[in-house]
Amino acid sequence: MRVVRTWNGVLTMQVTDPVCRRSIPLETVEAHREFLGWSYFFCSAQCVRRFDQRPENYIDRQQGGPPAHIEQP
Ligand SMILES: [Zn+2]
Structure with a gap:
């Protein structure tokens, strides 16, 4: 993932x-x-909403966070 x-x-x-x-x-x-x-950066308002709900699910592992979690639509 490019941040x-x-x-x-x-x-x-x-x-x-x-x-x-x-x-x-x-x-x-x-x-x-x-x-x-x-x-x-997000492609749609829907993606922003998901990020806002659980940002820790999506942060890059380089920052010491959990591995990115991919939710299916
Ligand atoms: Zn998106």
């Missing part, structure tokens, strides 16, 4: 939605959230 860290200026044109795992172009991102200092 874009906006605070240090690292941006890619293509980001991965941590909820549905789709790769989406930055310009089509529906919303983003800050969590534990990282920025997460």
Whole structure:
């Protein structure tokens, strides 16, 4: 999973939605959230809602969190 860290200026044109795992172009991102200092980008309001409910399910394992949990729609 690619996590874009906006605070240090690292941006890619293509980001991965941590909820549905789709790769989406930055310009089509529906919303983003800050969590534990990282920025997460989402393709739809539905994915944002899922993240808001259980953000710890979706954070990257590099941050010491649990492995990403993939929910099926
Ligand atoms: Zn999504």
